[in-house]
Amino acid sequence: MPTLTRTSTTEMEVTSIRLERDLKEKLKELSGNQGYQALIRDVLWNYVHQRSGDYAPQLSHSDIRATIAATAQQEERCALTGKIIRPQEPMLLGLTTDGVMMPLSADSFVD
Structure with missing residues (x-):
């Protein structure tokens, strides 16, 4: 995930959101030292x-372990270039070093 500029919590507005208990627990597990909020x-x-x-x-070429040819079924955005991938256009699915599949434009590896 990209690093975001942090705003002081004193400058934030308080908002209440209801979460399922299981979701909140999973968020706590995933957040580590960062905190789930x-x-x-x-x-x-x-x-x-x-x-x-x-x-x-969000990614660089070195983050991609493998690619699989695919066809977009809905509008996607390439995780490497930010380029829009339109429905029915050829695309790639990139397997990241974290084991996540990300949409990639068909020409994202062309120099």
Whole structure:
């Protein structure tokens, strides 16, 4: 996940959100020393940046272990270049070093 600029908690607004107990426990497990509220903020900021067009690529070529040819079934955004991949366009699925599959544009490995 990209590093985000941290805002002082005194400058944040308090918002209440209801989470299932299991979800909250999983978030606590995944967040480690970061804390689950900071993790939730990171996830929400990543979503906002991706949806608003302010998307910053999350990966580099060295993060990809393998690729699989695929066809987009819905609009995707390349995790390397930020390029939009339209439905029915050829694309790649990239397996990251963390074991996550990410959408990649078909030409993302062309120099």
